[in-house]
Amino acid sequence: MPNIWYGVAAVVAIVFLATTIRIVKEYQRVVVFRLGRLSGVRGPGLVLLIPFWIERIERVSLRTIVDDVTPQDVMTKDNVSVQVNAVLTFRVTEPAKAIIEVEEFGFAISEMAQTTLRSVLGRANLDDLLSEREGLNQDLQEIIAKHCQDWGIAVIAMEIKHVDLPPEMKRAMAKEAEAERERRAKIVHAAGELESSEALAEAAKKLSSDPTAIQLRFLQAMIEVSAEKNSTLVFPVPIDLLSAFTRDDKLNQLQAFIGQKTETEKV
Numbered sequence: 436m437p438n439i440w441y442g443v444a445a446v447v448a449i450v451f452l453a454t455t456i457r458i459v460k461e462y463q464r465v466v467v468f469r470l471g472r473l474s475g476v477r478g479p480g481l482v483l484l485i486p487f488w489i490e491r492i493e494r495v496s497l498r499t500i501v502d503d504v505t506p507q508d509v510m511t512k513d514n515v516s517v518q519v520n521a522v523l524t525f526r527v528t529e530p531a532k533a534i535i536e537v538e539e540f541g542f543a544i545s546e547m548a549q550t551t552l553r554s555v556l557g558r559a560n561l562d563d564l565l566s567e568r569e570g571l572n573q574d575l576q577e578i579i580a581k582h583c584q585d586w587g588i589a590v591i592a593m594e595i596k597h598v599d600l601p602p603e604m605k606r607a608m609a610k611e612a613e614a615e616r617e618r619r620a621k622i623v624h625a626a627g628e629l630e631s632s633e634a635l636a637e638a639a640k641k642l643s644s645d646p647t648a649i650q651l652r653f654l655q656a657m658i659e660v661s662a663e664k665n666s667t668l669v670f671p672v673p674i675d676l677l678s679a680f681t682r683d684d685k686l687n688q689l690q691a692f693i694g695q696k697t698e699t700e701k702v
Contacts, residue, residue, distance in 0.1 A: 450487070457482040457492060464530040465492040476530050495530035499591065500541070504548045506599070509556045511564060518599040519556060519564075521575070522592075523548045529587025537586045544583055548593065551578050556595075561604075568595050 459465050459478030467474040467482075469490045477492075484490040506520040525544060527533045533540045555574050556564060564571065572594045580590040 454486040454488055455484055457484060459494070462496060462498045464495050464497060466495060466530050466534045467492050473531060473535065493534045495527055495533055497527055497530070499524060499526045502541070502545055502548070503596075504545065504552060506597075507549055507553050509553055511556065511561045512558055513560045515561045515604060516601060517561070517564070519552060519595060520597055521548065521552055521595050523579070524591040524593075525583070525588050526591065527587060528589045532585070532587030540586055540588060543586070544579070544588060544590075547582055548575075548579055551575055551582075551593075554578075564595075564598060571595060 457465060459480060459482050461479045464476050464478045465482060466476055467484065467490055469485065474490060482492075484492065502523045502525070504521040504523055506518050509517055509519050511517060523544070527540070537543045552575065555571060555578065559567075559571060572592070575593040575595075576590055579593055583590055
């Protein structure tokens with residue numbers, strides 16, 4: 436009989452210790468319920484409970500949770516169907532509220548994020564969705580944080596991760612981008628032509644005021660042309676060089692000289 440009592444005492448001691456002692460990690464807290472009523476939040480470290488399940492606990496992690504929101508089909512304000520997924524970052528700040536106010540707070544906040552994502556992006560145009568993500572992310576975070584405030588959960592960030600466009604929309608956007616690049620190229624080319632014409636007009640104005648400068652420019656052109664090893668070289672003769680022959684006496688002398696040379700060649 437004494438051995439039986441020893442065995443019973445050992446079993447009672449084991450049950451007593453199992454229902455009394457809890458070890459809580461640094462990043463955890465335990466919400467304690469005494470006979471179903473909230474008793475408080477304890478931890479971290481060694482936590483002692485009233486044995487035989489008079490006090491029960493619910494463990495809650497205080498670490499930051501990063502949740503990948505399930506991709507959602509969204510119809511934008513300008514009637515474009517896109518698929519969008521996002522990343523939600525949150526953490527529990529009040530463990531008692533996270534256990535009492537909502538059942539399975541992780542699932543609840545994920546569903547809330549999906550609903551808010553469709554609602555907010557449905558009010559935005561496609562261009563805003565692609566280029567104004569920062570503002571949309573801010574709106575998403577504020578709306579979700581407002582709903583989760585009563586649950587003892589702090590929403591750190593809600594950011595759009597990826598926007599999947601339909602194939603026909605991708606082709607249309609590629610054509611639009613190509614047309615925009617061509618437009619910019621034409622504008623730059625026209626601006627260059629205008630600047631070049633202004634510079635040429637200014638250079639011509641300066642050269643026309645000084646005949647010597649024109650002759651130097653002719654010589655420079657000859658050097659540039661001769662460097663190309665052309666078989667034929669055309670050299671422009673300024674009209675000023677022939678002005679001396681425009682008078683009558685000089686013109687008669689030139690005609691006589693040409694006639695004499697022609698007769699000599701015939702002989």
